[in-house]
Amino acid sequence: MWKPAPVGATGARLSGKAVLVAADPNLREEPAGLGNPELFRTCARFADDSKNDEGGEEAVLRATRITLCLLAHRIGQLTEQIQDLERRRARLAERHAPQLLTVVxxxxDAAVTLLITMGDNLERLHSEASFAALCGVSPVERSSGRRNYRRLNCGGDRQANAALHRIVQTRLRFDPRTQDYYERRIKEGKTRREIVRCLKRYAAREVFHLVRPVQTCSPS
Structure with a gap:
């Protein structure tokens, strides 16, 4: 019997689907067409179902059912833990910087990441420019012939950089002001990468001015 190694929720989902792909056709067709939640609920019942037919079921098929059941239970446990952590994280953000959650x-997730970056390095943040450098979104000017551009800044806190990137990508999809800015810069000849870097810099400035007053007034 194949023994699943300890994995996270995503790894468990992939492992479960990999087992299903190689499973007996009859077993594979049973949960066919189900979405992930219903698929894993069905797999979680496989071990109980196999107990009723242990004499007539092939050993390999029974082992596959048990394996899928174990993986499904593991996915359920990890999903509950992830959801609990997300709720705790949301409460922390609402408690310490609720104004940050009002930003488009x-x-x-992004709010807590940026708060951690700012909180752990508060003494270094003399200005919003220093916060931008800390997040790796400060401009790095380069030129090639007659063309001036800004290249990727590989320094700074990459988790904070990724949080700002997610903020910008969301704004590009849903924020009319950001979409108007994007269209205007495209007409000026800027590439999408260059525009995203500019938007990340603006987002860092906005976050700094929203969070820094709260942090400096904190009793700690």
Whole structure:
């Protein structure tokens, strides 16, 4: 019997689907067409179902059912833990910087990431420019012939950089002001990458001015 190694929720989902792909056709067709939640609920019942037919079921098929059941239960446990952590993270963001959650594109995940980056390096943040450098979104000017451009800044906190990137991508999809800015810069000859870097810099400035007053007034 194949033994699943300890994995996270995503790894468990992939492992479960990999087992299904190689499973007996009859077993594979049973949960066919189900979405992920219903698929794993069905797999979680496989071990109980196999107990009623242990004498007539092939050993390999029974082992596959048990394996899928174990993976489904593991996915359920990890999903509950992830959801609990997300709720805790949202409460922390609402408690310490609720104004940050009102910004377009800033959810609890991005907010907490940026708060951690700012909180752990508060003494270094003399200005919003220093915060931008800390997040790796400060401009790095380069030129090639007659063309001036800004290249990727590979320094700074990459988690904070990724949080700002998610904020910008959300704004490009849903924020009319950001979409208008994007269209205007495209007409000026800027590439999408260059525009995204500019938007990340603006987002860092907005976050700094929203969070820094709260942090400096904190009793800690």
């Amino acid at each position: 594109g800033t959810g609890p």
